[in-house]
Structure formats: structure tokens, C-alpha cells
Amino acid sequence: MDEGVQGQSGVGARTDDAADVALLKRIGLGDRAALSELYTRYYHPLLRFMYRVTRRLDLAQECVNDVMMVVWRNSQSFGGRSSVSTWLMGIGYRKALKSLEAYRRWSDRFASVDFDAFIERSEPPAEHSDDADLRDLLEEGMRHLSPEQRAVVELTYFYGCSYEEIAAIVVCPVNTVKTRMFHARAKLKDLLPALGKDAP
Amino acid sequence: MTGRPELDHTTVYELLPWLANGSLAAAERDGAELHVRSCIVCRRELKELERLRLAVRSQPTLHVSAEGGLDRLQRQLDREAAKQRPAPPRRDAGYAPFLRYAAVASVGVAFLGVLLWLAPNVPNQAGYNTLATHSDAQRAQIDLIFDQQTAVADIQALLQTVDGEIVAGPSELGRYGVRIHGGSATDTEVNALIDKLAHDPRVRFAGRAFTESSQ
Numbered sequence: 001m002d003e004g005v006q007g008q009s010g011v012g013a014r015t016d017d018a019a020d021v022a023l024l025k026r027i028g029l030g031d032r033a034a035l036s037e038l039y040t041r042y043y044h045p046l047l048r049f050m051y052r053v054t055r056r057l058d059l060a061q062e063c064v065n066d067v068m069m070v071v072w073r074n075s076q077s078f079g080g081r082s083s084v085s086t087w088l089m090g091i092g093y094r095k096a097l098k099s100l101e102a103y104r105r106w107s108d109r110f111a112s113v114d115f116d117a118f119i120e121r122s123e124p125p126a127e128h129s130d131d132a133d134l135r136d137l138l139e140e141g142m143r144h145l146s147p148e149q150r151a152v153v154e155l156t157y158f159y160g161c162s163y164e165e166i167a168a169i170v171v172c173p174v175n176t177v178k179t180r181m182f183h184a185r186a187k188l189k190d191l192l193p194a195l196g197k198d199a200p
Numbered sequence: 201m202t203g204r205p206e207l208d209h210t211t212v213y214e215l216l217p218w219l220a221n222g223s224l225a226a227a228e229r230d231g232a233e234l235h236v237r238s239c240i241v242c243r244r245e246l247k248e249l250e251r252l253r254l255a256v257r258s259q260p261t262l263h264v265s266a267e268g269g270l271d272r273l274q275r276q277l278d279r280e281a282a283k284q285r286p287a288p289p290r291r292d293a294g295y296a297p298f299l300r301y302a303a304v305a306s307v308g309v310a311f312l313g314v315l316l317w318l319a320p321n322v323p324n325q326a327g328y329n330t331l332a333t334h335s336d337a338q339r340a341q342i343d344l345i346f347d348q349q350t351a352v353a354d355i356q357a358l359l360q361t362v363d364g365e366i367v368a369g370p371s372e373l374g375r376y377g378v379r380i381h382g383g384s385a386t387d388t389e390v391n392a393l394i395d396k397l398a399h400d401p402r403v404r405f406a407g408r409a410f411t412e413s414s415q
């Protein structure tokens with residue numbers, strides 16, 4: 001994984017935005033090498049984000065390519081109102097939700113598998129004390145959040161986004177971002193008692 | 201005097217996740233920090249959120265190579281480009297165009313017949329793609345189909361234990377091509393791993409990667 005791209009503060013701060021804009025210009029001229037460069041640069045950040053939203057690796061992988069097809073066809077629609085990375089994450093978010101919805105419809109109609117049970121299968125969180133166990137519990141706890149709540153949690157805590165950036169990515173008012181986070185915190189707090197173990 | 205007004209409790213409580221990730225603008229950050237210093241509820245919550253942030257950041261990474269996805273994207277672009285090429289002008293009047301195409305087709309069929317006669321064992325060069333025909337699959341050493349109930353975190357954990365990396369797939373059947381030790385695993389090592397993986401409850405199928413050369 002490209003640690004140089006992931007996990008730093010702010011989506012916009014993670015990459016050289018001027019370089020990304022230059023890549024988009026080349027892509028607009030039909031330069032496939034530029035598309036490959038952008039793809040390689042953003043593959044893992046997009047994949048992780050879309051996996052965290054959909055909880056399905058196959059859907060997340062498809063979504064990355066869907067995002068890049070949008071970029072290939074409509075790179076000129078990048079208006080410069082946000083960073084390229086914020087723009088890409090926004091496209092990815094919408095693709096992920098659509099893909100998840102389509103999968104849910106297909107699953108409801110054709111499969112005998114209970115989608116929610118499949119996606120959110122879980123065991124009651126147990127009391128654990130070390131960080132590795134906390135990660136496992138977190139993985140389980142995230143299943144209980146809605147895709148929209150997971151997106152806000154992931155963008156805040158992994159990608160270091162400000163609430164304004166998140167609002168731009170998920171295309172909603174900042175108050176909605178804060179509300180989603182508030183509910184996500186409440187759910188995680190119930191599910192992850194280990195979070196509070198060091199609290200005074 | 202800093203001149204920064206202290207924010208009220210409700211506002212700060214909402215902002216704590218972004219105080220924890222360091223993304224608040226200076227004015228909000230200063231106002232929130234001022235409140236947190238005097239509010240035990242927010243201090244405790246901030247500490248919990250910092251632990252949550254660390255836990256999220258230390259979640260396992262996805263060991264999936266970008267190469268397979270990029271390869272699929274390139275093929276999709278090729279197909280689109282082929283569709284967009286201008287079609288030859290259509291001329292509906294008379295039989296001349298039909299005769300011309302018929303003549304070309306006859307020559308083509310005859311040429312194909314000669315080819316088949318000369319090379320009866322031509323390997324599969326059909327126009328369809330399977331997992332095995334992908335360039336990444338050529339480098340895959342093991343084909344794996346995971347149990348449908350296996351979570352991705354479990355898949356990642358499993359791949360980590362065998363130093364494996366997904367380089368192709370999933371196919372429509374959910375088959376992944378996996379490379380071991382960056383492709384440097386010996387046949388003996390690969391066989392041993394297949395045996396081990398085949399008995400793993402998270403795996404529905406494990407076998408030698410199916411490549412053109414293995415046919």
C-alpha cells in the first residue's frame with residue numbers, strides 16, 4: 001500500500017494537487033499514460049475507502065474502475081472548486097453507494113441470502129483490552145453503521161478530512177456530516193466498550 | 201488574552217472528532233481547546249476518540265495489487281475505442297457491396313481453412329477472456345475461491361499468513377489469482393501452501409493457478 005498517499009492529514013494535503021490537475025489535463029487530451037499514473041496513485045486510497053463503505057472487496061474493485069472511467073470521459077468536469085483527490089473521493093462515494101444499492105436489490109430479489117445478515121454478520125463484542133483486539137472489535141462495530149456513517153468515520157479518522165471536505169465529498173451540508181458522526185460515535189460507543197478503558 | 205472566545209459545550213462536543221484529527225481551522229481549534237481544558241466530559245470523550253482514530257488508522261491494509269484493475273481498465277478503454285471508430289460508409293443500393301464483402305469473406309474462410317490445416321494444434325487464442333488469459337494471471341501461482349461468508353479482513357489475514365498477494369480476479373465465479381512471496385515461491389512451496397489452504401475453512405477452492413502454459 002502506498003503509505004505516501006494514505007493516512008496523512010486532509011485528502012487535499014495527501015498529494016500534489018498541481019500534479020494531479022496536470023494529469024487531468026493530459027487525460028482530457030486522451031493521454032492514457034496519464035490515466036494509468038492517476039490510477040496507480042489513487043488505487044489504494046479509493047479501494048480502501050470504497051471497501052469501508054461497501055464492505056465488499058469485489059464491489060470496491062469495480063468502483064475504482066468506474067471512477068476512473070468517469071475521469072477518462074469527463075475529466076473536464078473537474079471545476080477546481082476542490083482538490084482533485086476530494087473530487088475523486090466524491091465520485092467514488094457515489095459509485096460505492098449506487099453499487100451497494102444495486103447489489104442489495106439483486107440480493108433481495110434473486111438470492112436467498114439475507115443481505116443484512118451477510119454484510120453485518122457479527123457476534124456480540126466481547127471485552128478485550130489490547131489494541132489488536134480493539135481493531136477486531138472496530139471491524140465488527142463498523143458493520144453496524146450505515147454506509148453513510150462509515151464514510152464519515154473513515155474520512156475523518158483514516159483520511160484526516162475536515163468536516164467541510166467531507167461535506168464536499170458526500171455532497172451534503174456540514175451539519176449532516178456532524179449528525180452522521182454523532183450517531184456513529186454513539187453506536188460505536190455501545191459496541192466498543194474497550195474504547196473507554198483508559199478514560200479517567 | 202488570546203482573544204479567542206470559548207465555544208459552548210454542545211458545539212465543542214460535535215467538533216471533537218475533528219479536533220482529534222487535527223483538521224479544525226485555527227479559530228475553532230483554539231475555542232474548542234479552551235473549552236476542553238475546563239470540561240471533563242469533553243476531555244474524556246476526546247481521549248476515546250483519539251483511541252478510535254488510532255484503531256481506524258491501524259486497521260489492516262488491503263493487499264490487492266493495482267495491476268489487475270489497471271489491466272481491466274485498459275481493456276475496457278480498448279473496447280470503447282473500438283466502438284467509437286467510425287463505421288465504414290453504408291451503401292444500400294445495388295449488389296456491388298454485397299458481392300465485394302462476399303468475395304472478401306470467401307478469401308477469409310479459405311485462408312482460415314489453410315491455417316487450421318497447417319496448424320491443427322493452435323493453442324487457445326479465442327477472443328474471450330478468462331481469469332487465465334489475463335496478463336496478471338500469468339504471474340499468479342495459486343487460484344483461490346474463498347467461502348462466501350469469509351470477510352475481507354479474514355481474507356487479508358489469510359493472505360498475510362502465506363505472504364500472498366491478489367494479482368488477478370475476482371472472476372465471475374469469485375476466483376482470485378494469488379502470487380506467493382512476490383512470485384518467488386518454488387513449486388514445492390506452492391504445492392505445500394495449496395495443501396494447507398485447501399483445508400482452511402475460509403477457502404472453498406485452492407489449486408494451481410490455471411494459465412495457458414499449464415494447459
